[in-house]
Amino acid sequence: MTRRVLTVLTNVGHYDDPGHPTGLWLSELTHAWEVFDDHGFEQTLVSPAGGHVPLEPRSLKFPSYDRTAKDWRADPAKMALLESTLSPDQVDSADYDAIYFTGGHAVMYDFPDSEGLQRITREIFERGAIVSSVCHGYCGLLDTRLSDGSYLIAGRRLTGFAWQEEVLARVDKLVPYNAEQRAKERGALYEKAKLPFVSYAVVDGNLVTGQNPGSAKETARKVAALL
Template identity: 70%
Template sequence: MTKRILNVVSNVAHFDDHDHPTGLWLSELTHAWDAFAAQGWEQTLVSPKGGKSLLERRALKWPLLDASAKAWLNDPAKMALLDNTASPSQIDPDAFDVIYFTGGHAAMWDFPDSEGLQRITRWIWESGRIVGAVCHGYCGLLNTRLSDGELLVKNRRLTGFSWREEVLAGVAKEMPYNAEQQMKDRGADYSKALLPFVSYTVTDGRLVTGQNPGSAKATARAVVKLLKD
């Protein structure tokens, strides 16, 4: 039977400062999409509100715009998928084997408190299925509680975009919170690569997380490995 993947993208278009645009970091979606598509698996896009997911402009410039993301940009059918994402209320979690949170700074604003995404994530996790996240996508796991009231991330090994990387990216002062510290405060066993912006992925049972955009390929491949095993 084919596997089904639920890819999560953001609806947010700017920082608190409306003059600072943001959105989905496209390659974090496309590398996962390509890895899953290569297996012949079905994929769906969902966002906290449904509808349009805008793109992070910084990710669309050389050298950050890689071949995978460029191919998506040049494919009208793929771009149309980002104009009409599903809302959580339209999703039956029982239909999916994986929920996979993509990143971009936008995710910091609308992922953590989406009750719809929390409902889906809780169901998928408690059904013995896979939860994945790359870069800022892990913000979607910050506040997800299981049926017993415990946070999903408590005592779980994971990674995600580090505070040092926020500082080096020059945007730390504009962030609504320190995601790395928030994860630690929730009892997560957070780790990161020795050097910023290099590929780093953590697999803890059925939880797969990647640190940054450079981890997108490895994170998706780790999910593929879990599903195939």
């Protein structure tokens, strides 16, 4: 039976200051897409509002702008997928074996408050299917509660973009909150690599998380191994 992965992307194109653009960190989609495609998985894109997904300009520069990202932008059919993402109310969680939250700072704004994404994530997680994220994608897990009212991430090992990495990326003054701190406040057992920006991924049962853009392939491989 073909496995199906639901990949979550952002609709937001800038920080609070419209003069600072952001959006999807493209390689966090393309690296995972290639891994899942190599395994024959069926992939579907969803976003909090549905429709258009803007790209983070910084993700279109070396080293993140690699072969997979260039190939995606050169493929009209692939780029068209970023104009027609589903909205959560169009998604039946029972159709998917895994959900994968991509990142980019934009997701800090529209992932946490999406009740539709929370519903899908809760339903997938509670039936033992896989919930996964990379980089800032874990912002989509911060406010998700299980049926018993507890936070999904409480008491579970995870990783995601570290505050140290925000500082080194010189966006610590632009981001709306400290995601690492917020995850810890919700009871997550947060981990990170010894060095910033190196690949690092954590598996805790059916929760799989990667720390930064360079972790997308490793995260996707761990998801694929579970599937």
